[in-house]
Amino acid sequence: MKFYLDTGNVEEIKRIVKLGLVDGVTTNPSLIAKEGRVFKDVIKEITSIVSGPVSAEVVALDVDGMLKEAHEIAQWAPNVVIKLPMTEAGLEATHQLSKEGIKTNVTLIFSVAQGLMAAKAGATYVSPFVGRLDDIGVDGMKLVRELREVLDFHDLPAQIIAASIRTLGHLEAAALAGAHIATIPGSLLPSLWKHPLTDVGIERFLKDWEKVPK
Numbered sequence: 001m002k003f004y005l006d007t008g009n010v011e012e013i014k015r016i017v018k019l020g021l022v023d024g025v026t027t028n029p030s031l032i033a034k035e036g037r038v039f040k041d042v043i044k045e046i047t048s049i050v051s052g053p054v055s056a057e058v059v060a061l062d063v064d065g066m067l068k069e070a071h072e073i074a075q076w077a078p079n080v081v082i083k084l085p086m087t088e089a090g091l092e093a094t095h096q097l098s099k100e101g102i103k104t105n106v107t108l109i110f111s112v113a114q115g116l117m118a119a120k121a122g123a124t125y126v127s128p129f130v131g132r133l134d135d136i137g138v139d140g141m142k143l144v145r146e147l148r149e150v151l152d153f154h155d156l157p158a159q160i161i162a163a164s165i166r167t168l169g170h171l172e173a174a175a176l177a178g179a180h181i182a183t184i185p186g187s188l189l190p191s192l193w194k195h196p197l198t199d200v201g202i203e204r205f206l207k208d209w210e211k212v213p214k
């Protein structure tokens with residue numbers, strides 16, 4: 001499973017890139033707004049740091065508007081991916097962009113049917129939102145598992161980006177459910193590499209090391 005960082009924060013990306021854990025980056029309008037910077041500047045800087053796919057989202061709700069934004073964003077870097085919402089207009093724009101060879105990520109997927117539609121329209125990536133389904137008492141990971149089965153069963157090449165990942169449990173379950181990619185907020189990462197027994201183990205080794213003749 002690939003790891004994407006779900007952030008618009010360039011410093012965070014630079015820090016995690018050093019660990020070899022960044023296969024790509026996803027952003028959304030909320031994450032970009034947090035940075036207080038010009039959208040184009042943020043995306044261009046991220047694409048210069050990360051060689052993998054970097055998702056940048058359109059905000060228009062109509063097909064012409066989406067395509068206009070998408071064509072502009074697609075000029076910013078060769079590794080940029082156009083993120084579009086799961087709506088009828090989003091599907092039409094996704095289909096058009098796929099015919100033009102422009103990569104797309106259809107976001108805000110909350111059902112198998114939505115994921116299937118996006119994949120059929122030609123999406124490169126489909127993004128089921130696990131945490132937001134859990135928020136309303138629905139098993140978000142079941143969606144990831146079933147979507148993977150459906151895509152494989154019908155030979156659809158779209159890749160699943162498990163999004164809205166909030167916990168270590170989400171991340172591990174996404175890997176087991178067959179998500180091709182998990183997109184993770186930087187704040188979650190330490191909980192992925194930390195374990196109390198690792199800390200205790202280091203402490204014990206260092207204590208014993210003091211007894212070794214020097």
Ligand code: G3P
Pocket residue numbers: 006026028129131132163164165166183
């Ligand atoms: O990639 C989508 C993700 O950013 C949404 O996460 O935590 O706002 O539901 P969250």
